[in-house]
Amino acid sequence: MDQIENGWFSERSQLWPGQAMSLQVQKVLYHEKSEYQDILILNTKSHGRTLVLDGIIQCTEYDEFSYQEAITFFPLCAHSCPMDVLIVGGGDGGVAREVAKHPLVKHITQVEIDGSVIEASKKYLPFMAVGFDSPKLDLHVCDGFEFMQNHTNSYDVIITDSSDPIGPAVNLFTESYFALLKRALKPNGIICSQAGTIWNNLRHVRSTTLSCRKHFANVRYAYASVPTYPTGQIGFIIATDNVSNDLQDPKQLFDVESLDLKYYNADVHKSAFVLPTFAKRAFI
Amino acid sequence: MDQIENGWFSERSQLWPGQAMSLQVQKVLYHEKSEYQDILILNTKSHGRTLVLDGIIQCTEYDEFSYQEAITFFPLCAHSCPMDVLIVGGGDGGVAREVAKHPLVKHITQVEIDGSVIEASKKYLPFMAVGFDSPKLDLHVCDGFEFMQNHTNSYDVIITDSSDPIGPAVNLFTESYFALLKRALKPNGIICSQAGTIWNNLRHVRSTTLSCRKHFANVRYAYASVPTYPTGQIGFIIATDNVSNDLQDPKQLFDVESLDLKYYNADVHKSAFVLPTFAKRAFI
Numbered sequence: 001m002d003q004i005e006n007g008w009f010s011e012r013s014q015l016w017p018g019q020a021m022s023l024q025v026q027k028v029l030y031h032e033k034s035e036y037q038d039i040l041i042l043n044t045k046s047h048g049r050t051l052v053l054d055g056i057i058q059c060t061e062y063d064e065f066s067y068q069e070a071i072t073f074f075p076l077c078a079h080s081c082p083m084d085v086l087i088v089g090g091g092d093g094g095v096a097r098e099v100a101k102h103p104l105v106k107h108i109t110q111v112e113i114d115g116s117v118i119e120a121s122k123k124y125l126p127f128m129a130v131g132f133d134s135p136k137l138d139l140h141v142c143d144g145f146e147f148m149q150n151h152t153n154s155y156d157v158i159i160t161d162s163s164d165p166i167g168p169a170v171n172l173f174t175e176s177y178f179a180l181l182k183r184a185l186k187p188n189g190i191i192c193s194q195a196g197t198i199w200n201n202l203r204h205v206r207s208t209t210l211s212c213r214k215h216f217a218n219v220r221y222a223y224a225s226v227p228t229y230p231t232g233q234i235g236f237i238i239a240t241d242n243v244s245n246d247l248q249d250p251k252q253l254f255d256v257e258s259l260d261l262k263y264y265n266a267d268v269h270k271s272a273f274v275l276p277t278f279a280k281r282a283f284i
Numbered sequence: 285m286d287q288i289e290n291g292w293f294s295e296r297s298q299l300w301p302g303q304a305m306s307l308q309v310q311k312v313l314y315h316e317k318s319e320y321q322d323i324l325i326l327n328t329k330s331h332g333r334t335l336v337l338d339g340i341i342q343c344t345e346y347d348e349f350s351y352q353e354a355i356t357f358f359p360l361c362a363h364s365c366p367m368d369v370l371i372v373g374g375g376d377g378g379v380a381r382e383v384a385k386h387p388l389v390k391h392i393t394q395v396e397i398d399g400s401v402i403e404a405s406k407k408y409l410p411f412m413a414v415g416f417d418s419p420k421l422d423l424h425v426c427d428g429f430e431f432m433q434n435h436t437n438s439y440d441v442i443i444t445d446s447s448d449p450i451g452p453a454v455n456l457f458t459e460s461y462f463a464l465l466k467r468a469l470k471p472n473g474i475i476c477s478q479a480g481t482i483w484n485n486l487r488h489v490r491s492t493t494l495s496c497r498k499h500f501a502n503v504r505y506a507y508a509s510v511p512t513y514p515t516g517q518i519g520f521i522i523a524t525d526n527v528s529n530d531l532q533d534p535k536q537l538f539d540v541e542s543l544d545l546k547y548y549n550a551d552v553h554k555s556a557f558v559l560p561t562f563a564k565r566a567f568i
């Protein structure tokens with residue numbers, strides 16, 4: 001709340017010192033310090049309803065679709081038959097909303113550590129929390145690490161929709177987390193984790209990629225445009241042990257109209273893996 | 285200057301109400317109200333030297349390369365033999381720097397209306413103004429409209445490196461400007477103009493595209509990631525009268541290392557034309 005001054009919310013963070021994105025606030029809809037983090041929900045003048053966790057913008061009504069569609073359809077469409085999907089995090093419901101759209105998905109399990117985010121989203125962010133209404137979904141409020149320790153060989157795709165690597169999400173970027181993901185996957189399963197941007201912290205993206213490579217034989221990085229994130233984009237680590245699966249190649253070509261997608265299409269999937277020269281060099 | 289408060293420069297503009305990018309200022313290096321616009325050059329904490337015209341960030345030392353390489357190499361590499369190139373605007377010198385790298389370019393003409401921007405860049409932004417040193421370059425300080433009226437059938441590629449459609453650049457987005465560009469081009473010539481982003485003002489991008497289509501048979505839109513621009517990207521109209529030229533297909537595959545490029549490569553070129561579903565629909 002101390003980030004709101006003269007009616008503007010400014011996203012200053014130790015993760016990107018010297019720069020800040022600001023949004024003009026119409027109304028503070030909700031504010032709570034939960035057991036895990038500071039939860040702030042704003043109505044903004046230009047970007048609609050906005051979820052802020054520990055001072056960092058997680059999603060706005062204006063552009064959340066590109067993030068949710070990318071983190072969901074990049075791994076789901078890289079898999080030939082993603083029937084069982086696990087979501088770790090994603091307390092706003094947006095990823096569940098997208099996973100439920102995929103025609104081959106039969107069962108969605110979601111593990112979110114902070115029940116307060118789920119409740120606040122249900123009340124103030126219904127355009128995302130609608131995901132919790134899916135009859136395909138089993139929602140568990142508990143720690144993702146602990147949950148996966150008890151579930152091996154269970155999922156075709158695991159999506160980790162975390163906040164940035166400070167606060168409750170810090171463990172979701174470590175090598176031991178990738179080891180857990182691997183155990184929880186079925187053979188030929190695919191993981192997709194939020195992984196920062198090449199523009200803001202290339203070193204962090206690289207170290208996360210290297211941690212992932214210790215447990216997966218086929219590791220790629222892809223990105224999506226999300227204007228309200230610092231640098232205007234967000235990246236994902238997408239990985240599998242199946243070396244013959246070209247993750248850049250979408251396995252199903254959807255009728256986009258029928259799935260109500262605004263960002264994702266097959267060409268977007270392929271181009272999401274294309275990196276500028278400076279980033280390509282860093283991944284070699 | 286009134287956009288600097290407590291050591292932070294905030295980019296508030298009527299072009300994107302309700303949102304603002306802020307950069308922490310280490311030092312104001314230069315400030316002048318020229319005949320045409322307000323020129324401000326800052327040294328920022330995170331993004332190095334930064335050029336601000338009429339309150340809007342034009343380029344920062346940190347990410348100017350992606351903009352300059354994209355607006356240059358998208359059209360140059362879409363042309364099979366771009367020997368004569370005209371740059372309209374580009375007073376910082378960054379585009380001239382990039383055009384001069386292209387091995388097939390023999391002669392560069394540049395027309396910038398505001399000589400004060402050129403002089404300030406030479407003094408404070410040498411990493412871009414180095415472009416003015418190219419022996420291939422003829423630099424004219426005059427109005428691009430007037431210049432082109434006197435030069436027909438002269439250029440293989442015309443790059444319009446303008447500021448946003450307020451201030452001195454307002455004429456560079458109109459239908460009559462595209463008519464002038466067409467007259468100034470040689471047969472099979474290609475134009476590339478800064479054209480705003482699909483995220484911020486899709487309607488403006490669409491109307492600029494429609495204006496361009498009145499004069500060119502083959503009109504495309506492509507974009508590049510530029511973190512410090514609003515929405516984190518910038519788009520370009522790329523057009524030609526040659527309907528058999530697939531502009532998405534780069535004609536030369538460069539040895540990127542030898543040209544000292546950090547953003548552009550052949551795959552980046554192809555993927556720059558790929559649009560999210562909501563934008564694709566708007567262009568149909």
